[in-house]
Amino acid sequence: MHSLRVRLVALSVGLTALSLAACSGVIYLVVQRELVTHADDMLIAQAITFAALIEYHPEHDRYEFTGQHLLAVEGERLRFSATSEAGKSLAASSARIDDDPHFQASDVSQLTPHAWTWTDRGETWRGVMCSAPVTCDEDDEHPESAAANPHILIRLARPSSELDDRLRHIAQLLGVVTVGLSVLMGVVFGWSITRALRPLDHLTGALATWSGDSKNRLPIPIYPSELVPVICTLNDLFTRIDAAWQRERSTGTAIAHEVRTPLAGLRVVIEVALSRERSADAYRATLGDCLEMVNHVQRLVESLLLLTRLEQGRVPLHYSSIDIDSFLETTWTAFLPRARDRDLSVTWTPGKACRIDTDATLLSIVVRNLFDNAVDHADAHGHIEVQWSVTENDVQLTITNTCTTLTASDLEHITLRFWRSDQARTIDDQHCGLGLCLAMDITQALGGLLTPSLTEGRFSIQMKLQCHPTP
Amino acid sequence: MRILVIEDYRPMRQAVVTGLSEAGYAVDASADGHDGWWHIESTAYDLIILDLMLPGISGHELLRRLQSRQSSTHVLVLTAQDSLDARVGGLDLGADDYLVKPFAFPELLARVRSLLRRAYHIKDPLIRVLDLAIDSVRQSVTRNGKNIELTAREYVLLEFLALRQGQLVSRSDIWEHLYDEHADSGSNVVDVYIGYLRKKIEFDDLPRLIHTRRGQGYMLGEA
Numbered sequence: 163m164h165s166l167r168v169r170l171v172a173l174s175v176g177l178t179a180l181s182l183a184a185c186s187g188v189i190y191l192v193v194q195r196e197l198v199t200h201a202d203d204m205l206i207a208q209a210i211t212f213a214a215l216i217e218y219h220p221e222h223d224r225y226e227f228t229g230q231h232l233l234a235v236e237g238e239r240l241r242f243s244a245t246s247e248a249g250k251s252l253a254a255s256s257a258r259i260d261d262d263p264h265f266q267a268s269d270v271s272q273l274t275p276h277a278w279t280w281t282d283r284g285e286t287w288r289g290v291m292c293s294a295p296v297t298c299d300e301d302d303e304h305p306e307s308a309a310a311n312p313h314i315l316i317r318l319a320r321p322s323s324e325l326d327d328r329l330r331h332i333a334q335l336l337g338v339v340t341v342g343l344s345v346l347m348g349v350v351f352g353w354s355i356t357r358a359l360r361p362l363d364h365l366t367g368a369l370a371t372w373s374g375d376s377k378n379r380l381p382i383p384i385y386p387s388e389l390v391p392v393i394c395t396l397n398d399l400f401t402r403i404d405a406a407w408q409r410e411r412s413t414g415t416a417i418a419h420e421v422r423t424p425l426a427g428l429r430v431v432i433e434v435a436l437s438r439e440r441s442a443d444a445y446r447a448t449l450g451d452c453l454e455m456v457n458h459v460q461r462l463v464e465s466l467l468l469l470t471r472l473e474q475g476r477v478p479l480h481y482s483s484i485d486i487d488s489f490l491e492t493t494w495t496a497f498l499p500r501a502r503d504r505d506l507s508v509t510w511t512p513g514k515a516c517r518i519d520t521d522a523t524l525l526s527i528v529v530r531n532l533f534d535n536a537v538d539h540a541d542a543h544g545h546i547e548v549q550w551s552v553t554e555n556d557v558q559l560t561i562t563n564t565c566t567t568l569t570a571s572d573l574e575h576i577t578l579r580f581w582r583s584d585q586a587r588t589i590d591d592q593h594c595g596l597g598l599c600l601a602m603d604i605t606q607a608l609g610g611l612l613t614p615s616l617t618e619g620r621f622s623i624q625m626k627l628q629c630h631p632t633p
Numbered sequence: 634m635r636i637l638v639i640e641d642y643r644p645m646r647q648a649v650v651t652g653l654s655e656a657g658y659a660v661d662a663s664a665d666g667h668d669g670w671w672h673i674e675s676t677a678y679d680l681i682i683l684d685l686m687l688p689g690i691s692g693h694e695l696l697r698r699l700q701s702r703q704s705s706t707h708v709l710v711l712t713a714q715d716s717l718d719a720r721v722g723g724l725d726l727g728a729d730d731y732l733v734k735p736f737a738f739p740e741l742l743a744r745v746r747s748l749l750r751r752a753y754h755i756k757d758p759l760i761r762v763l764d765l766a767i768d769s770v771r772q773s774v775t776r777n778g779k780n781i782e783l784t785a786r787e788y789v790l791l792e793f794l795a796l797r798q799g800q801l802v803s804r805s806d807i808w809e810h811l812y813d814e815h816a817d818s819g820s821n822v823v824d825v826y827i828g829y830l831r832k833k834i835e836f837d838d839l840p841r842l843i844h845t846r847r848g849q850g851y852m853l854g855e856a
Contacts, residue, residue: 419713419714422734423642426642426645426711426734427642427645428644429735429737430648430738431645431648433739434649434651434652437652451648455644
């Protein structure tokens with residue numbers, strides 16, 4: 163049963179029906195008990211009445227029953243027997259009355275009236291047994307003899323069919339009422355639950371007809387307060403989906419964009435080269451250009467692959483011990499000529515010599531990227547400062563360069579994929595807007611953090627690498 | 634026809650310049666916006682092939698500057714941006730045509746020819762001057778039904794004169810439109826090429842087509 167509505171209705175109706183049935187059962191039992199008690203009381207009263215019709219003549223020690231005509235009137239519908247304390251039958255109906263099987267003979271005068279039921283020839287009988295003093299034929303001259311009125315044992319029974327019929331009728335009435343009320347409650351519950359679940363239907367409808375436009379938001383005011391957290395979560399989810407889609411789209415567009423330029427270059431270079439017969443040198447130059455462009459695309463694809471693998475945690479880390487001082491110096495050597503060409507002054511502020519355990523290849527990608535950016539984006543004739551320090555738990559490398567072209571708003575974007583301050587794509591430009599995000603992802607994979615900052619025309623990037631440096 | 638190619642991606646720039654030069658056009662090239670603007674300001678180009686994402690001054694800014702100085706030079710935008718917004722933005726800034734990278738070089742040539750015809754208000758690619766017919770698509774020339782073989786440079790000179798048929802065209806005008814910045818400005822190459830053209834398109838039994846106005850220049854068409 164997957165429908166919430168059906169489940170709620172079934173549960174409500176089931177519980178209601180169960181409650182009504184329990185109530186009906188209790189009512190039936192109470193009524194039955196009352197009716198049976200009442201009937202028993204009537205029987206006892208009648209039995210006492212009959213007892214009053216038996217006279218005792220002490221002078222003859224004889225009992226006389228004067229109610230034979232009453233027994234005749236009742237006929238087969240009444241069974242009666244009266245016995246003396248000694249067990250002598252004093253009066254009886256024509257039909258025999260069975261004894262209470264649980265009856266224990268005791269002092270008749272102390273007998274508590276009680277009732278029992280038995281079946282005789284398919285008919286259920288209800289009988290009472292009680293004791294009652296008989297009337298004495300009083301002798302006015304000997305009033306003291308009245309105190310010695312003997313008790314007799316009276317059994318009186320009537321068929322219980324009338325009572326049973328009445329109880330059956332009451333049971334049927336209670337059953338009908340229970341079923342009727344259950345059906346009615348089912349309808350009422352069904353209606354009210356359907357009505358209460360309408361906002362869910364609306365929500366389901368809104369989600370089912372969602373066109374995929376993640377800019378759509380669910381309107382909070384039309385939903386009940388219980389659903390507001392769900393709506394807020396869904397709207398938040400839409401916002402995140404929207405952001406992810408935007409990122410996905412812009413990444414796709416950026417990749418296409420990045421690939422287009424070298425692809426266009428390749429096509430035009432090849433088409434122009436093939437447009438006529440050329441010298442071997444011309445073909446060699448063309449092939450050289452093609453190789454450069456292929457290298458450009460290869461760098462882009464490799465960066466994208468590395469980024470994807472880093473995101474998926476599929477880049478294996480090969481730790482080795484490196485001397486941080488010589489590592490940085492060796493890496494910087496490759497950038498020295500370019501720094502000289504751009505007339506950049508460089509200041510080194512080294513920390514204490516130490517060795518760290520890290521993946522040298524990946525760390526080299528990060529550091530080369532940071533040096534590359536510093537050399538390329540520092541203002542002409544500007545300054546680069548390389549500073550590193552060692553603490554017990556980490557190594558901090560800070561590279562600062564003068565950069566008046568970068569603005570504070572640019573700082574928010576520099577870690578985005580394919581973002582670059584200069585949109586031009588030259589063949590000599592090694593950047594494709596992936597370097598910094600690649601450096602950030604690698605640093606993260608190495609258990610570190612890369613933080614860029616911009617202060618008064620000086621761009622700084624700090625790499626904090628958590629490790630345990632050893633001297 | 635003199636064309637300026639402003640493209641920062643070196644292999645692309647070199648290939649376009651080579652291809653256009655081999656098609657007979659005089660081509661100058663710039664690798665960035667600053668150099669491109671310097672060329673625009675110093676020379677009257679028939680067509681500018683412009684990349685939008687340039688170092689220095691962006692292509693959009695160059696278009697804006699051209700628009701503000703009400704330049705009649707036609708601009709063909711070459712860009713990797715293919716979004717509708719980018720195309721509309723470029724065309725709204727005064728670009729005459731838009732070609733998304735990567736493109737086929739013959740398509741670039743066709744668009745160049747089309748824009749050059751448009752620059753001279755000629756719709757039909759077949760230009761007629763009396764009994765001379767110039768097919769600008771096939772770059773073929775016939776006179777009186779007879780096919781005439783021309784070199785690329787001769788063809789471009791004839792086409793330039795044909796686009797201005799009936800008008801007097803000065804040597805400096807021809808120089809400026811048909812020779813790039815690397816050509817030797819002191820030479821009498823214009824007169825030499827006019828001489829070559831005359832030999833090829835003029836016949837004794839047919840009326841003269843190229844007329845010389847001493848000290849002023851040349852005119853193609855009826856005297």
